[in-house]
Each structure stands twice: as C-alpha cells, then as structure tokens.
Amino acid sequence: MTIPAGLPDGVWVDGRVAAEVSPLDRGLHYGDGLFETIGCVAGRPRFLDLHLKRLASGCARLAIPAPEPGALAQEISRAAAQRGGAILKLIVTRGPAHARGYGVSGAEQGTRILLRYPPGPAAAGEGVRVRLGELRLGENPALAGVKHLNRLEQILARLEWSDPDIAEALLFSSSGALVSGCMSNVFLVHGGRLSTPRLDRCGVAGVMREVVGRLAVRHGIEFEQLPLDRERLNAAEEIFLTNALTGIRPVRELEGRAVSPGPVTRQLQQALAPLFLGKETL
C-alpha cells in the first residue's frame, strides 16, 4: 500500500482504528490538550518512559485526566511494532465538551488520538542553517514547559520563512530571553560549558533536551539551565538543536554567520548515537 507523503499510515482514536473525532472535542475548540511526538526504531518507541512522564506531568499541569500509563504504553508499543521505523504522534485532549464555554465539569472523558507516520529523513549530523525568528513568544509560567496544543505562535514563526535550506528559527520571548526553536530546543557552549534556556516562562521541555542534559552530566560536561539572551547566543562557540526525532543537530550557520560544530557537540552526538539507534537505553 502506498501512503501519500506526510500522511499517517495508521490512526487510532481511543484505541480503535478510526478516521474521525467528535466536533465537540475540547482539543478542537480550545487546543485543550497535549501531544507527544515519538521516534520509533527497529519496531520500538525511543525514550517511551520520558515521553509518558512528560505527558503525565502536562496532564497534571492542565488538570486533564491522564490516560492509564500501562495501557497507553502497550498501545504505543503495538503501533510501533507493526513497522521498522516510524514516527508516532499522540494527542491527548480533555475530550468532548459537556457544555458550551471554557468551564470544566470535571467529569470529562479524555480523548487520545494516535497517528503513525513513516519515518522522516535521516538527521542532518553535519549541521544546519538557522535564522532568528521575528515573532516574540508570549510569557506565561502557567503553560511554560508543557507540550500543549496551543501552537499558533510556532505556526506564525514557521510562516516567516520558506527557504528549504533553513532548518529552524531561534525564538526569543517578549522580554528578550532566548527560548528555543519553533520545533526544537537549543543548547549553547561557552568555554566548554553547556547551557540551555531555563523554561520557566515559555517554551517546551523537550524529551531530547532531557536526554542530552543527562548525557552531559554522565560525561562530565558542566551543564546548566540558565536565563539566556541574544548576547549569550552571539558569544556561543558551539550551538546545537535537539528534538526527539532528529536528535542533536549542530548549527553550522546562524543568520549568515558560520558556526563551527565543536568538541562538546561531537562528544554528545557520539554519546547519543547508540541510544538514538535503539542499541542502548538511557
């Protein structure tokens, strides 16, 4: 069977093979939900425990009933096992509305939607070109870190460029803090020390960001989550992006300026490789 590029080859709604969702779903009405994008290799989901942990934490933050983790892990593993490589996207919403309006009855039955896509192109290990986004992200500690369904900022930021040679845009918040890319987290290296933006006012706490932080500590690289800004970005000797599907991507050009992928980036890429290929677990 040939699947059109970009479309899923499997869709399950609440565990059943399905093609449709209720027009009353609060995910549709308000973006009232969360998502996870999980890379699968050799028929197995990578970093599944970290994805499920972040999902549970996001559900708690938004007071959305969390799917039972054991059953959810089985459902995800089953969808992964039917293919070699794949990308799974899981959406969990607060479910169909019980009444009009923002209010929550507390008796909502969450909806879970699992989509399986063919695997993407191999990660660009040699480095990517990156721009600086013009859109500034709004700051809201109540939503910071959560991988929720309110993604209009990312869509508007992604609409700013169409050059296929530009892989990502780095974004700042309304107060000028460096936050992340549209679809990745960002790490900087200054004098051998690794840092990534603190995500207490906006941004998404990426699973690969968590993996890289743990690998840094394990390999004796000094690592901190910090408030960072344009000046610290400009002063960075190494810059790389992380994302669950693409791993570590060195930035080789930022807004026209050449950046050298350096030793810290390479060390972390080497440490990640066996995990990313599914040959080791964290």
Place this chain on the structure above:
Amino acid sequence: MTIPAGLPDGVWVDGRVAAEVSPLDRGLHYGDGLFETIGCVAGRPRFLDLHLKRLASGCARLAIPAPEPGALAQEISRAAAQRGGAILKLIVTRGPAHARGYGVSGAEQGTRILLRYPPGPAAAGEGVRVRLGELRLGENPALAGVKHLNRLEQILARLEWSDPDIAEALLFSSSGALVSGCMSNVFLVHGGRLSTPRLDRCGVAGVMREVVGRLAVRHGIEFEQLPLDRERLNAAEEIFLTNALTGIRPVRELEGRAVSPGPVTRQLQQALAPLFLGKETL
C-alpha cells in the same frame, strides 16, 4: 426532541450535517483556527456582519483561507431560522494537515464547523459578582485581538473558581495591564468618561465591545481605548462586562467591594436593548 443541556441540537461540518471531524485537522493539532459565538433572536443572527468582518480579519492575520462570506452568511442564517432563539458557534480551521509539523503548504482546504445550541439564560441586567484572576495572560502582538482557538489561558483562568455566584474573573497581562474577563471584555467609567483596555498585546476584540464603542460615540459619551491597570480599575466608578451573548452586564461586586451600576452603564444598556432584542439593527 429533548436535547441534553449544554449539547448542540445541530452540527454541520463544511455545510453538511455531520458528527465528525478529521483527526488530521490542524484545529485539533495546534488550535490552528478561529471561532465566533453568535447570538440569535427571532430566528436571526445578531450583528452577523460584525462577526463575519472579525472572522475575515482573523483569517488574514493567521493566513488561513477565509470561507466565502456570502455562502457562510447563508449557512448561518439558515441554521438560525430553524429556531427562535439559539447560540451559534462557528469554528474555522486551516483544515486537515498535508504533512507533519507546523509548516503550512498553502494548499490547505479550511474546515468550518457550525454548532447550534439552545439559547442561554437571560442576561443578568441587575449586575454580576466578579473576581480578579490570578493567572497572567502572555503578551503577543501577533495574536492580540484575534478570536483564535488557542484558549488554554482562559481555561486555566476559569479553573481558578467554582462558586456559581461569581460570573467572571478580570485578567491582567504579564506586564500588569488590565485586559478583559475570561469570556468578556471590560469597560470602566471615570468621571463620566468610558474606556476599555487597548488590545494591542493580548485579548480578544469582542463584537459586543465594538457595538458598545459605536453606541457610546453615537450617544455623545466620551470613549477611548487605553492602556489600563489595577489602579485605574480600582478607581472606576462604574464597571461593566460585554459579550455577544450576554450584552452589557454591570459589575455590582468586584473582589468583595460593592460597585454601583451607574448612569453611563444604564444609558448604554438602554441604547443596546432594541439591538439586542433584534428590534433594530446597528
């Protein structure tokens, strides 16, 4: 036919009677769309031209293809004509995704979902009790004013209270500006002068806010959109809320402090009444 309270008695997806939406819809994945909530009286939608104008402006802001306004107006009017009073909720999204990720192909076919609900309770003309919300709204000029589907901030703000005698919470932005309620705009009166928060960094430009602004000018009331804050709120002699479904609601108690519905509020309520009852048009 008896319809459960809070559920629609009519659902149309892209003009067809339908119960379901694609699980690939970008409205569901990202909140990538807009909505309008339209009050209907005597089988006719109120202020339909203002709703369609705001929808078109929101589509332009988000680069979402706008539904053809003539056909849309007919669809809405038909749904309204089948009932005496009703509430219509229209959702317009960028449509099913052509590929994974935030990127827009530009060839998306928008989805429109029309839901018809029984009319709500009569407006509380005598005044409502209001609290101050704790959540601060993030500031993003790119989204300010637009009635888009990214509404997690409003949901979290609405989760802060459950007392049914509290009708609304007034919200401030991250920089301390007074913005609006969760589901209404707010107007203040100081020395006979009317003001409402400028919505250049967050908030929704409500249709009833527009109507009230026009009525104020028509009736010789001095009116301005201004940056407002907690201090100006505390100094207000009159405070009222506006919303397309509930019209003008005087605030009679703010965080425990009694507020008197005053002459400016009453004058505007009287001016609005024939429009709200469908006996006159703007």
